[in-house]
Structures are given as structure tokens and as C-alpha cells.
Amino acid sequence: MPGGTLNAVDGISFDVDRGEIVGIVGESGSGKTMTALSLLRLIPEPGKITSGKILYGEQDVVQMSDEEIREFRGNEVAMIFQDPMTSLNPVLRVGFQVEEAMAAHNRFTRQQARDRVIPMLQRVRIPAAKDRVRDYPHQFSGGMRQRAMIAMGVSNEPSLLIADEPTTALDVTVQASIIELLRDISRELRAAVILITHNMALVASLCNRVIVMYAGRIVEEGPTRAIFKNPQHPYTWSLLRSMPRVDETTRERLISIKGLPPDLGKMPPGCKFHPRCKFRVDRCLTEEPPLAEVDPGQDARCWVLMKNVQNPEAIAQT
Amino acid sequence: MSAQPTATPTTDPTLKSALVRVEDLVKHFPVAGGLFGRAVVHAVDGVTLAIEAGETLGLVGESGCGKSTLGRVIVRLQPATSGHVFFKNTDLTQMRGEKLRRTRQEIQMIFQDPYASLNPRMTVGDIVSEPLRNFGIARGRKAEQKVQEVMRVVGLNPNFVNRYPHEFSGGQRQRIGIARALVLEPTFIVADEPVSALDVSIQAQIVNLMEDLQAKYQLTFLFIAHDLSVVRHISDRIAVMYLGKIVEVGPAEELVRDPKHPYTQALIAAVPVPEPAQQRERIVLKGDIPSPINPPSGCRFRTRCPIATERCAAEEPLLRPVGKDRVAACHYA
Numbered sequence: 001m002p003g004g005t006l007n008a009v010d011g012i013s014f015d016v017d018r019g020e021i022v023g024i025v026g027e028s029g030s031g032k033t034m035t036a037l038s039l040l041r042l043i044p045e046p047g048k049i050t051s052g053k054i055l056y057g058e059q060d061v062v063q064m065s066d067e068e069i070r071e072f073r074g075n076e077v078a079m080i081f082q083d084p085m086t087s088l089n090p091v092l093r094v095g096f097q098v099e100e101a102m103a104a105h106n107r108f109t110r111q112q113a114r115d116r117v118i119p120m121l122q123r124v125r126i127p128a129a130k131d132r133v134r135d136y137p138h139q140f141s142g143g144m145r146q147r148a149m150i151a152m153g154v155s156n157e158p159s160l161l162i163a164d165e166p167t168t169a170l171d172v173t174v175q176a177s178i179i180e181l182l183r184d185i186s187r188e189l190r191a192a193v194i195l196i197t198h199n200m201a202l203v204a205s206l207c208n209r210v211i212v213m214y215a216g217r218i219v220e221e222g223p224t225r226a227i228f229k230n231p232q233h234p235y236t237w238s239l240l241r242s243m244p245r246v247d248e249t250t251r252e253r254l255i256s257i258k259g260l261p262p263d264l265g266k267m268p269p270g271c272k273f274h275p276r277c278k279f280r281v282d283r284c285l286t287e288e289p290p291l292a293e294v295d296p297g298q299d300a301r302c303w304v305l306m307k308n309v310q311n312p313e314a315i316a317q318t
Numbered sequence: 319m320s321a322q323p324t325a326t327p328t329t330d331p332t333l334k335s336a337l338v339r340v341e342d343l344v345k346h347f348p349v350a351g352g353l354f355g356r357a358v359v360h361a362v363d364g365v366t367l368a369i370e371a372g373e374t375l376g377l378v379g380e381s382g383c384g385k386s387t388l389g390r391v392i393v394r395l396q397p398a399t400s401g402h403v404f405f406k407n408t409d410l411t412q413m414r415g416e417k418l419r420r421t422r423q424e425i426q427m428i429f430q431d432p433y434a435s436l437n438p439r440m441t442v443g444d445i446v447s448e449p450l451r452n453f454g455i456a457r458g459r460k461a462e463q464k465v466q467e468v469m470r471v472v473g474l475n476p477n478f479v480n481r482y483p484h485e486f487s488g489g490q491r492q493r494i495g496i497a498r499a500l501v502l503e504p505t506f507i508v509a510d511e512p513v514s515a516l517d518v519s520i521q522a523q524i525v526n527l528m529e530d531l532q533a534k535y536q537l538t539f540l541f542i543a544h545d546l547s548v549v550r551h552i553s554d555r556i557a558v559m560y561l562g563k564i565v566e567v568g569p570a571e572e573l574v575r576d577p578k579h580p581y582t583q584a585l586i587a588a589v590p591v592p593e594p595a596q597q598r599e600r601i602v603l604k605g606d607i608p609s610p611i612n613p614p615s616g617c618r619f620r621t622r623c624p625i626a627t628e629r630c631a632a633e634e635p636l637l638r639p640v641g642k643d644r645v646a647a648c649h650y651a
Contacts, residue, residue, distance in 0.1 A: 027517040127605070141606040171380035171544065173603050176588035180600065198518060201547070201590035224594045242522035244551030246574060246589040251551065253529070256522035260487050
């Protein structure tokens with residue numbers, strides 16, 4: 001940006017434990033992908049982390065040397081992206097790419113890596129793995145490619161797995177099987193998993209904890225059940241009611257959130273959601289609320305909170 | 319269609335009252351050269367459907383099932399290989415010249431990608447008024463008035479007529495696409511994945527808009543989408559498509575609550591529900607969708623079906639009544 005700074009992510013704090021699956025949800029531009037990329041220090045130029053710490057155990061990722069960060073990315077963390085076709089090299093055999101993922105870092109020798117390829121492909125439930133190991137990516141279906149990506153990701157037994165919209169490009173029946181796989185893998189590895197998605201229903205089916213992002217900030221955070229049952233931020237509340245549900249029994253009108261998320265260059269004063277919020281009070285226009293505890297383990301960034309609103313459906317439909 | 323005696327208005331595609339009737343529609347694409355020589359993609363392979371005036375028929379299926387092709391052949395963006403599409407009891411596939419042009423005014427399409435389906439070099443006013451000029455309906459001041467009226471109806475500021483598509487957000491662009499479809503006052507609109515490129519909060523705006531427009535203008539919709547939750551919400555009835563064939567049709571609520579075809583069952587079970595405490599039993603399908611170049615014999619779903627038998631390989635199941643207003647193509651439904 002000529003002569004200016006945009007804060008794509010602004011003052012985010014959260015932690016993820018081993019064996020825990022945390023969902024980061026938000027719409028396009030909410031900063032959820034930037035948050036994940038910064039965990040690996042992979043923010044595209046000219047972006048940078050201007051302040052803050054990323055603690056992995058005792059180590060601060062922000063302070064790591066180039067060599068340290070390389071080892072950290074390869075051995076400790078794995079990232080799975082949305083589009084498996086663009087993340088796999090089309091001219092190399094799938095098995096070889098899985099082998100490379102292991103051999104590139106120092107945990108396994110070339111021979112060990114080679115021996116581990118077929119078991120890895122079997123572990124991610126690629127059928128006939130022994131035969132498919134010599135296939136090229138184009139011979140795999142979308143779901144199989146995503147499985148191959150997961151195999152590459154988990155081949156070094158990472159303790160943190162970041163999945164950025166891992167099923168968005170996939171059909172729903174394939175999506176279901178990839179979600180099952182991620183759940184099993186997180187259990188087997190006792191890894192911490194961060195799932196980045198715009199799909200609230202996916203979060204409900206997989207995550208223990210949810211972080212809701214809006215305009216580069218965490219607006220609500222807490223245990224999945226609490227967030228879905230008693231969302232306190234108007235954005236979370238509206239988002240949950242704007243999605244049609246496959247199991248709905250009545251055809252109620254969807255609650256829509258008017259307008260658009262703010263431009264990073266033109267952030268409104270006060271609460272960043274207030275221009276679209278049906279429940280705002282005067283204070284929201286001038287003063288940004290802090291992320292504060294609303295229930296044990298559940299935080300929200302709101303002056304009003306939904307529990308203080310009478311008949312919110314009627315207000316939201318106006 | 320067999321079993322006419324029990325057929326009802328919504329399951330009987332031969333019924334004359336239907337606004338749109340699709341009869342044994344086939345669309346094959348030749349695949350040039352390659353390993354298969356003169357191979358053929360069976361994109362749509364014998365589809366029979368009826369759409370009643372004023373209803374929304376949802377068409378769901380996974381990628382490659384042929385649902386978009388079916389939509390495009392119905393509106394004649396692509397010619398049918400064989401079969402018929404009756405619109406108000408006149409065969410569209412046989413129509414030519416002036417008659418076709420006039421009928422086309424009544425049939426419009428809304429596309430998935432609001433970025434790719436609008437000409438970036440035209441202003442919104444030009445985009446929305448183009449159909450009026452093409453069909454010689456209105457020009458000049460009269461066209462301007464009509465455009466402004468339609469823009470208001472879809473929730474766009476009429477003062478923006480001179481802006482270009484890139485100045486609008488995705489949701490607003492989809493409103494432009496809807497305005498363009500509405501300006502000719504159509505009776506039937508085919509909407510192909512109209513909300514799948516949009517963020518959740520914007521999706522709801524467009525879904526609500528489409529529902530409002532339907533009520534206001536008594537529109538008939540064919541709503542094509544892969545997202546069963548959205549289809550369930552907006553549709554009166556749902557048709558499920560798999561590998562070029564319709565496998566099940568029924569009223570939306572009943573079809574989702576009690577699916578009869580094993581594929582519909584798997585599809586519905588796979589949709590995540592935003593309810594952490596209430597996660598449902600999944601039916602995990604084995605394998606991938608077979609190639610539409612060489613579809614399996616008999617029932618096309620049998621290669622992945624948990625209950626398939628030898629009969630399914632030998633004998634193709636036809637759509638038959640499986641309840642009130644419901645049909646399914648399964649020997650065991």
C-alpha cells in the first residue's frame with residue numbers, strides 16, 4: 001500500500017492445546033487466513049507481523065531464525081489448503097511427493113521416508129494405496145488429492161495441523177469423509193488442529209472451540225456448544241440465523257445481515273460491526289468494546305450482548 | 319414414466335398443467351480424439367421432469383452430475399441431443415425463428431458467478447437494458463425508466479446506473495444479474511448456483527430477495543445448487559440428480575426428512591448441521607462418481623451403493639411412485 005498500513009489482523013490472542021480442534025470462522029476478508037499464515041510466518045509480501053508473539057511451547061515463532069522457522073514449519077506444523085490441485089506438483093508422482101515431504105526435513109532418512117509412503121497413504125484411506133502410489137495428481141479425484149495433501153501434512157507427525165478451508169472445493173459426500181479423516185488424525189497424533197472456514201455447520205461437527213472473526217478481530221470465542229446455543233455477539237447470532245439448515249422444519253425467513261464488512265482502509269470508529277448491527281446503542285458508534293468474558297470460557301466483544309436483547313428475531317427482521 | 323394410475327400432478331410429467339415439462343431429455347457431448355476415439359459424455363441421459371407454475375423446483379447433485387447442463391439445455395442455451403422441453407405445452411426444442419425469440423423473453427437465467435457473467439465494459443444501466451433493446455421492447459427514456467424500476471425492485475440504488483460491475487460487491491453484482499433477468503418480466507427463471515459464490519451473510523440477502531420476487535411476480539424457479547441446505551430452504555420440491563439421471567423427486571420437507579433413494583440418503587446424511595450436540599450418523603460412500611463417458615450398467619449409483627445387488631447391474635431402475643407426490647429410481651426404495 002503506498003504510504004499506508006492496513007491492519008488485516010488486529011490484536012488477536014488465542015491458544016490451542018494438544019488434541020484440541022479449534023475453528024476460526026469468518027467471511028471473506030475477516031482476517032482468518034492471515035491469522036493462520038502468520039502462525040507460520042507465511043504472510044505474503046509486503047505484509048508483516050508488526051507486533052505480538054506466537055508462542056509454540058516456550059519458543060516465540062516471531063523471533064525464530066530462518067533455519068529455525070524452516071524446521072518448525074516442516075517438523076512441527078502442517079498446513080492443508082483449500083485447493084489440493086494447485087498445492088500438488090502435477091508432473092511428479094503422488095508417492096514421490098509424499099516421500100519428499102518427509103525427506104526434506106531431517107526426521108527421516110531417504111530410505112525411511114520411502115518405506116513410509118504407502119503406510120501414510122493407507123493411513124489417509126486412499127484405496128489400493130500400493131497401486132496408486134505411482135499415480136500422478138491428475139489421476140486422483142479431488143477428494144483423493146486432499147487425502148494425499150493430508151498424508152504429506154501428517155507424514156512428519158506434526159503437533160499442530162492448520163487446515164484452511166480444506167473441504168470448500170469438495171462435494172458434500174467427499175467433504176464428510178475428509179472431516180472424519182481430520183478428526184481421526186487429530187486423535188491419533190494428539191495434534192492441535194486449527195480449522196479455518198466460513199462454514200459454521202462444519203465447525204459444529206468438528207470443533208471443540210470456536211473463534212469468530214470480523215474485520216480482523218476476534219468478536220466472539222468459546223466452547224462450540226456455548227457459541228451455538230447462546231451466541232452473545234450480534235454478528236455470531238445473525239450469522240447462525242442467516243444460514244438455511246438442511247434439518248429445518250419450517251421455512252422461516254432467513255435473517256440477513258445488511259450491507260458489507262468494512263473495507264480495511266475505511267474502518268468505522270467504535271465497534272467495527274456497528275454499521276450493520278441491528279442491536280447497537282450510542283456507545284457502539286464511538287467506543288470499541290473489549291473482548292470480555294460473558295460466561296465462563298466464553299468471550300464476546302460487544303457492549304450490548306444478545307442475552308440483554310428482548311425478542312431479537314423481531315428486531316433483526318426489521 | 320410408468321405407473322400412471324397412481325401418478326399425481328407433481329409426479330406426472332405428462333400433465334398438461336405444468337409450466338415446464340422435460341421429457342426424456344438427453345444431452346451428450348462428443349469428446350474429441352484421445353484414448354476413447356469418438357467417446358461421448360453422457361451429461362444428461364434421459365431426464366423427465368415437470369415444473370408447476372409458481373413453484374420452486376430445487377435441482378441438487380454433486381459436481382459433474384449434469385445439473386448445470388440440464389438447466390442450460392432447458393433454456394436452450396445449448397441444443398438437446400434428443401428429447402423434449404415443453405414450455406406452456408409448446409416444444410422449445412423444435413421452435414425456430416420469431417416464435418423462439420418471443421418465447422425466450424419469458425425464460426431467463428441467473429448465473430453462478432456474478433463476476434464472469436457481467437460484461438465489465440458495460441455500465442449497469444446498459445447491462446440491465448440490453449435485453450429490452452435486443453427484444454425491441456423499449457428504448458431511450460422508456461428503457462431508462464424500466465431499468466430504474468427493476469433496480470429498485472432488486473435492492474440496487476437506481477442512481478448507480480452509470481457505474482461499472484467492478485464498482486459493486488459480489489452480492490450487488492448478483493442483484494444486477496437478477497435485474498437483467500427480471501427486466502423482460504419472465505415467467506420462468508433458471509437460477510444456476512446463484513448464491514454459492516457469496517459469503518454466508520450475503521447469501522441470505524439474495525435468497526430472501528428471490529423469495530420476495532417470486533411472491534411478487536408469481537415466478538417459477540428452477541433452482542440449481544449443490545448446497546442441500548439452501549435448496550431445502552428455497553424449494554417447494556426437490557429433484558436429486560446423479561450421473562445424468564434424476565434419482566428422486568419429492569416435496570422438499572419430506573424428501574429431506576425421509577429420503578427414499580440410497581443416494582439421497584447419503585447426500586443428506588453428509589450435510590453438516592449447525593448443532594454441536596446433535597451430530598448425525600453419516601453414510602460414507604465408497605469410491606468416486608464414475609465417469610459419465612462410461613456410466614455403469616443398470617443403476618448408475620450401484621458402484622457406490624451400500625445396498626446394491628446383482629439386479630441393480632442388470633436392470634435399470636425407473637422412476638416410480640414411492641409415496642404421495644414422490645418418485646424414486648431404485649429397485650429397493
